[in-house]
């Protein structure tokens with residue numbers, strides 16, 4: 001199929017490259033010229049496992065190209081995938097500005113395309129609250145197209161379940177495919193797009209598809225909060241929480257997936273926090289009491305504070321931090337709990353150095369370079385290119401990554417002290433050593 005993908009961020013870039021790899025003819029569209037140029041150069045605008053090679057390959061074969069011109073992209077395609085961002089507003093509600101704008105642009109381009117054979121289908125992949133598609137976006141589309149959605153233009157919602165860091169793998173082996181269809185023909189288009197991928201396909205009404213994504217992300221946050229709170233209690237009581245969880249999770253009769261249930265560091269990223277915030281905000285507006293969901297983010301913040309307190313308890317001032325992106329394998333800094341940790345320590349006047357192989361100023365490109373330069377200039381100056389630079393500086397090191405280069409360089413014996421945020425692979429042995437503290441015990 002001929003596909004246009006709107007938004008070349010984490011979701012759009014991975015979707016575009018993987019769809020091109022599956023044999024579709026894909027054009028990526030972004031308002032950010034840097035991302036368009038990078039893709040056309042055969043380079044990925046995001047850091048992700050395998051994405052660099054994949055973009056180079058599919059751009060090389062001509063299966064993927066990028067443009068800033070919406071009309072040109074739409075004129076040539078049967079289906080549009082909308083992957084623009086839906087961040088939080090300051091009050092926690094969902095920001096739909098980018099969705100509205102891109103829908104206007106697609107609608108206007110479709111109006112120009114009128115008369116061409118074949119119906120165009122607009123598929124929303126961005127995460128949005130139930131009702132957003134039918135109540136907000138479909139009217140915009142219908143106004144421009146001058147027709148009826150589900151008749152003159154296809155509309156579907158197809159939430160994305162990728163996890164940053166393993167998103168290419170997740171694309172080709174999805175946990176499920178959810179198709180919210182306005183009409184069966186729209187659903188057929190989405191199903192055809194992913195034909196050949198494993199996993200069950202669920203065809204549901206549009207608002208149900210929107211809600212499923214929130215069910216997923218709220219539950220992931222809840223699981224992490226549960227595991228971390230349990231881990232903190234176990235630690236206080238002198239119990240190895242990972243041993244507790246190993247046995248707890250072995251109980252398959254209760255059918256618990258172990259994902260997100262290993263005590264570790266706080267969660268973050270561009271999805272879980274903002275999706276929990278907008279869900280809780282929407283519940284409040286609807287006068288629905290959701291005390292469990294409302295406390296997942298405060299619980300997460302308390303967990304982060306535990307790491308700060310561990311540093312304070314050492315009495316040392318020169319601190320090293322390994323890891324800064326919100327999880328390993330990505331350069332994504334948005335709402336990273338390690339950024340928050342660094343900022344709390346920075347605010348308390350600790351002498352900090354940070355190393356993350358994916359967040360080095362000499363390697364960062366595009367949006368993330370801009371992000372760090374504009375939003376985190378105070379941390380940018382603390383970034384070290386090498387692991388050794390941090391080790392030489394630090395009296396105490398916080399380890400928030402399992403990067404093999406960091407693991408192999410970490411000393412034993414307490415100089416510097418190690419505060420383990422991720423349960424290092426050799427945590428068991430280190431536990432008996434002086435100067436080692438595990439947050440996740």
Ligand code: NAD
Nearest residue numbers: 007008009010011029030031032084085086102126127160
């Ligand atoms: P992102 O911020 O990395 O990328 C969004 C891109 O859209 C940016 O490159 C931006 O320039 C572009 N854009 C904005 N307006 C545009 C327009 N009018 N035309 C073309 N491009 C435009 O966002 P992301 O992390 O890829 O997330 C996208 C959506 O997918 C969000 O709703 C998010 O909640 C959801 N989601 C994200 C993940 C994830 O792991 N990042 C996973 C599942 C779902």
